[in-house]
Amino acid sequence: MSETLSVMLFVVLPYAALALAIIVSVLRWREAPFSISSLSTQLLESRKLFWGSIPFHWGIIFILTGHIFVLFLPSTVDWWNGVPLRLYALEITGVALALWALFGMVVLTYRRLSNSKVRRVTTPMDYVVLTILFVQIISGLWVAIGLRFGAAWATGVVVPYIWSLVVLQPKPELISPFPLVLQIHVVAFWVFLAVFPFTRLVHILTYPVMYVTKPWQKVVANVPNTKVR
Amino acid sequence: MRVRAQMSMMFHLDKCIGCHTCSVACKNLWTDRDGAEYMWWNNVETRPGTGYPTGWEDQDHYKGGWKFIEEGKITLRLQNKPEALANLFFNPVLPQLEDYYDPYTHKYSNLFDAPASDEQPTAIPISLITGEPIGISSSPNWDDDLGGSELYARNDLSLDGLDPGVREQMEEIERVVFNYLPRICNHCLNPACVGACPSKAIYKRAEDGIVLVNEDKCRAWRMCVSACPYKKVYYNWSTGKSEKCILCFPRMEVGESPACAHSCVGRIRYMGVLLYDADVIESAASVPDDQLLAAQLDAILDPSDPAVIAAARDAGIGEDWLDVARRSPVYQFVKVWGIALPLHPEFRTMAMMFYVPPLSPVVSTIENKVVKLDISNKLEDFELFDHLDKARLPVQYLANLFSVGNEAVIRQILRKMYAVRIYKRHQSLNGGVVDDATRKLLASADLNENEAEAIYKLTTVPTIDERFVLPPYHREVTIEQLNDPLAYKGAVGMGYIEEPRRGW
Numbered sequence: 001m002s003e004t005l006s007v008m009l010f011v012v013l014p015y016a017a018l019a020l021a022i023i024v025s026v027l028r029w030r031e032a033p034f035s036i037s038s039l040s041t042q043l044l045e046s047r048k049l050f051w052g053s054i055p056f057h058w059g060i061i062f063i064l065t066g067h068i069f070v071l072f073l074p075s076t077v078d079w080w081n082g083v084p085l086r087l088y089a090l091e092i093t094g095v096a097l098a099l100w101a102l103f104g105m106v107v108l109t110y111r112r113l114s115n116s117k118v119r120r121v122t123t124p125m126d127y128v129v130l131t132i133l134f135v136q137i138i139s140g141l142w143v144a145i146g147l148r149f150g151a152a153w154a155t156g157v158v159v160p161y162i163w164s165l166v167v168l169q170p171k172p173e174l175i176s177p178f179p180l181v182l183q184i185h186v187v188a189f190w191v192f193l194a195v196f197p198f199t200r201l202v203h204i205l206t207y208p209v210m211y212v213t214k215p216w217q218k219v220v221a222n223v224p225n226t227k228v229r
Numbered sequence: 230m231r232v233r234a235q236m237s238m239m240f241h242l243d244k245c246i247g248c249h250t251c252s253v254a255c256k257n258l259w260t261d262r263d264g265a266e267y268m269w270w271n272n273v274e275t276r277p278g279t280g281y282p283t284g285w286e287d288q289d290h291y292k293g294g295w296k297f298i299e300e301g302k303i304t305l306r307l308q309n310k311p312e313a314l315a316n317l318f319f320n321p322v323l324p325q326l327e328d329y330y331d332p333y334t335h336k337y338s339n340l341f342d343a344p345a346s347d348e349q350p351t352a353i354p355i356s357l358i359t360g361e362p363i364g365i366s367s368s369p370n371w372d373d374d375l376g377g378s379e380l381y382a383r384n385d386l387s388l389d390g391l392d393p394g395v396r397e398q399m400e401e402i403e404r405v406v407f408n409y410l411p412r413i414c415n416h417c418l419n420p421a422c423v424g425a426c427p428s429k430a431i432y433k434r435a436e437d438g439i440v441l442v443n444e445d446k447c448r449a450w451r452m453c454v455s456a457c458p459y460k461k462v463y464y465n466w467s468t469g470k471s472e473k474c475i476l477c478f479p480r481m482e483v484g485e486s487p488a489c490a491h492s493c494v495g496r497i498r499y500m501g502v503l504l505y506d507a508d509v510i511e512s513a514a515s516v517p518d519d520q521l522l523a524a525q526l527d528a529i530l531d532p533s534d535p536a537v538i539a540a541a542r543d544a545g546i547g548e549d550w551l552d553v554a555r556r557s558p559v560y561q562f563v564k565v566w567g568i569a570l571p572l573h574p575e576f577r578t579m580a581m582m583f584y585v586p587p588l589s590p591v592v593s594t595i596e597n598k599v600v601k602l603d604i605s606n607k608l609e610d611f612e613l614f615d616h617l618d619k620a621r622l623p624v625q626y627l628a629n630l631f632s633v634g635n636e637a638v639i640r641q642i643l644r645k646m647y648a649v650r651i652y653k654r655h656q657s658l659n660g661g662v663v664d665d666a667t668r669k670l671l672a673s674a675d676l677n678e679n680e681a682e683a684i685y686k687l688t689t690v691p692t693i694d695e696r697f698v699l700p701p702y703h704r705e706v707t708i709e710q711l712n713d714p715l716a717y718k719g720a721v722g723m724g725y726i727e728e729p730r731r732g733w
Binding site for chain 1: 324356358419424445707729
């Protein structure tokens with residue numbers, strides 16, 4: 001890989017993607033709040049959604065949590081993986097979760113293509129999102145299965161690379177010599193981040209965790225300076 | 230005491246002719262859009278029947294409303310809060326489009342564009358969602374006037390607990406009986422939709438109690454659709470936002486009654502202000518079933534009570550609103566005369582739309598092919614008054630709808646309504662003179678002559694200003710507090726409103 005391309009993909013792209021993600025998300029939140037929605041299609045089709053949405057969302061959430069864990073505590077992961085049995089356990093769990101998410105993706109995609117009502121509310125951006133997610137999940141699985149062991153790649157290569165970006169001393173050379181599929185997995189994430197604010201994916205930011213802390217009822221006075229008592 | 234005002238509507242079911250003018254007025258005004266075709270913010274159901282969406286009262290199925298745990302403690306039947314977060318990806322009890330109906334139109338262009346053929350071209354039904362031809366299997370009001378009653382009327386949940394003999398009678402064609410039930414959002418005091426919304430996009434307006442969805446905050450988690458026991462929050466599949474009856478607040482803010490009420494042909498609808506005590510909502514919603522109705526009615530305050538007036542002034546309710554509250558026809562029917570009840574108080578949302586239950590004819594039998602009324606020949610005026618069991622619409626059925634099964638409440642109301650009828654009939658037949666027997670009958674229904682006259686007047690010959698006593702909203706003042714009018718000089722309206730398009 002040429003150095004220019006390497007810098008483009010592993011330095012310029014991530015910073016540009018992050019800038020887009022933050023700036024466009026904020027702008028969209030402020031200027032076009034009506035456009036932010038999870039755009040559920042459950043009213044139109046429910047049965048296939050059950051088999052697609054639940055495996056996909058939970059699979060992705062667990063996988064993502066794992067990735068974040070690795071990012072912040074790479075040494076703990078290395079320690080855990082020091083014993084082969086524990087390494088296998090981690091790898092198998094990861095692969096199983098990814099396969100679960102992939103199964104959900106396949107069902108969701110089939111549902112979107114085959115159900116005429118769901119197709120009616122599908123935008124081109126939805127296909128972009130599906131494509132990126134497929135690339136992301138399949139490349140991740142490929143790393144895990146084809147190039148053992150993903151966990152080691154992550155702590156040894158990807159985590160230092162990400163931190164180099166965070167501390168503004170990017171080291172693309174960490175990633176560029178490694179197998180193409182790992183690079184695809186990384187680049188796909190930056191692309192994901194870049195398109196994120198332009199798609200329905202923004203609904204991730206609105207996951208309403210604060211709900212658990214709020215009272216059941218909500219009363220709003222339409223007249224300013226009126227105390228709602 | 231924390232006094233707040235509530236715009237409330239009352240439906241006089243004895244006057245409803247089931248013409249659906251209200252539904253059509255509402256549809257033309259608000260839901261004639263992509264994604265909203267299937268929504269009927271106002272709908273009229275034939276009762277007995279399963280309603281719209283089909284079987285909405287079955288909370289074992291739909292999980293709407295609040296669940297009683299113990300005295301003083303209730304929770305959503307749908308979910309606790311962590312459950313809500315877990316179920317966001319797939320709501321296990323969301324009604325499907327088929328539970329409402331698959332919206333359709335007809336392909337009229339086929340009448341003009343069809344190629345030459347030996348047969349007449351037809352306007353085939355096509356889906357309003359996909360545009361593809363569809364077979365229509367249901368549609369709003371397919372059960373109108375007991376149409377398809379095998380499928381619909383027989384499955385009405387409120388018939389549960391009725392004597393099998395009575396049920397059989399109701400199904401016989403000679404004795405068949407039905408009434409109409411118009412429904413809009415109940416703008417509850419303890420709305421389950423608000424409780425269920427994880428984004429807290431739904432709220433109750435402090436000044437008039439209207440429950441609204443802030444669509445800028447709605448993220449289509451669709452818990453409101455499931456949580457509303459009346460199924461009056463709808464999910465717009467096109468915009469990806471929830472929508473519901475807004476009680477025509479843009480009309481009311483300029484002094485007009487809601488479109489459904491305004492267009493009502495039978496003039497069955499009344500609009501007025503009710504004052505309620507926000508402090509008691511929680512406790513009133515969490516009493517055992519048999520005390521629910523009384524607790525809810527107790528939360529409504531007397532606008533003539535000096536203590537209430539003082540508390541209302543303290544809460545910032547203006548004199549003009551208090552004046553309107555004192556003239557509220559809804560207050561008259563609900564609290565003064567006590568002949569209007571909320572629909573299904575057992576859902577514990579404290580619905581703020583009220584219904585005067587309908588009267589019904591006497592049960593008849595057929596002997597030797599002659600229809601015979603099931604009453605004695607003497608005292609024909611008083612038969613139903615004293616024998617409400619002879620009414621074709623079983624008291625228990627009405628009790629299941631309006632009073633958590635308490636028949637005594639319904640009997641009292643029906644007796645009052647019959648008493649007014651008997652009183653007025655005697656008065657007009659006897660040249661204005663009322664005999665002692667009739668006076669006694671009035672008294673036994675817990676009414677005096679003045680009340681009977683007032684009920685008669687407000688029921689039969691009210692003017693539009695007596696039916697709709699609307700408060701002044703002073704929007705011209707409040708809008709200036711929210712926006713600087715000079716900043717919007719020359720603009721249409723106040724500020725930019727995002728077009729309601731599907732998100733990207």
